[in-house]
Amino acid sequence: MDTMTLWHLTGWEFAALAFAALLVGFSKTAVSGANTVSLAIFAAVLPARASTGILLPVLIAGDILAVLTYRRHAHWPTLWRLFPAVAVGVVAGTLFLVWADDAIVRTSIGVILLFMAGVTMWRRRQAADAEGRPDEITSRTGRVKARSYGVLGGFTTMVANAGGPVMSMYLLSAGFRKLGFLGTSAFFFLIVNVSKLPFSAGLGLIDSRSLLLDAALVVFVVPGAFIGKWAVSRINQRLFERLVIAATVVGGLQLLLP
Numbered sequence: 001m002d003t004m005t006l007w008h009l010t011g012w013e014f015a016a017l018a019f020a021a022l023l024v025g026f027s028k029t030a031v032s033g034a035n036t037v038s039l040a041i042f043a044a045v046l047p048a049r050a051s052t053g054i055l056l057p058v059l060i061a062g063d064i065l066a067v068l069t070y071r072r073h074a075h076w077p078t079l080w081r082l083f084p085a086v087a088v089g090v091v092a093g094t095l096f097l098v099w100a101d102d103a104i105v106r107t108s109i110g111v112i113l114l115f116m117a118g119v120t121m122w123r124r125r126q127a128a129d130a131e132g133r134p135d136e137i138t139s140r141t142g143r144v145k146a147r148s149y150g151v152l153g154g155f156t157t158m159v160a161n162a163g164g165p166v167m168s169m170y171l172l173s174a175g176f177r178k179l180g181f182l183g184t185s186a187f188f189f190l191i192v193n194v195s196k197l198p199f200s201a202g203l204g205l206i207d208s209r210s211l212l213l214d215a216a217l218v219v220f221v222v223p224g225a226f227i228g229k230w231a232v233s234r235i236n237q238r239l240f241e242r243l244v245i246a247a248t249v250v251g252g253l254q255l256l257l258p
Contacts, residue, residue, distance in 0.1 A: 013045045021058050021217040025224025028062035029069050030232045031243045032168045032185050036251020039161055048102035053205025055161050057214040060193045065225040066186035073183025085147040086192055089154020094199050096159055109160045110255030117248040157192055165248035178240050
């Protein structure tokens, strides 16, 4: 089995995971993409493959809190357009995990995140004077973009729970404002992460021992979510977008470091 238990950890290691869980709650209700830092902490404390299985239930707890907070702001046409492509990406990610080792997983995701952040910054500079709208997804270009990001998001979320930055880049490029961004991503990741549970269990990444560790960590997600809810109303749109992109870059760089 690839799982880890609570009893394998030192006090400092558990403290690091608890901080990462708190950051998950914050990212789900404030700055989506910041949980790539949590991903890096989990991968540093635990074996990379085991970390993905243990982090998944923690992310789902954060997703539930985010849905309860921003459920009225979701843009469902975007979600329905993304889900079929995401399913393809999840299946591809599962097949990738069958043979990929930790080093390949970390490097692949890190490169993808940095590439996505670079593309998004370039696109936003090109369209600095344009006012994007979520409805742009109904165009042919919007549909192609949704499918591309959907497959990539499904792949990265299955391989390393790193789909957040990919979808953040898509939602920013589609012109979503702050609350619409958070509401749409909340429902997206709750549905996608729950759908990943049988795949992760089948790969041996989740079992009763790992769930015990999750139960201890989920407690820290709740205060993180409340901090995020308090902070988001104090962050303007431009700062919000910069924080999302910065979190993506930091997470990508951490995954590339040895």
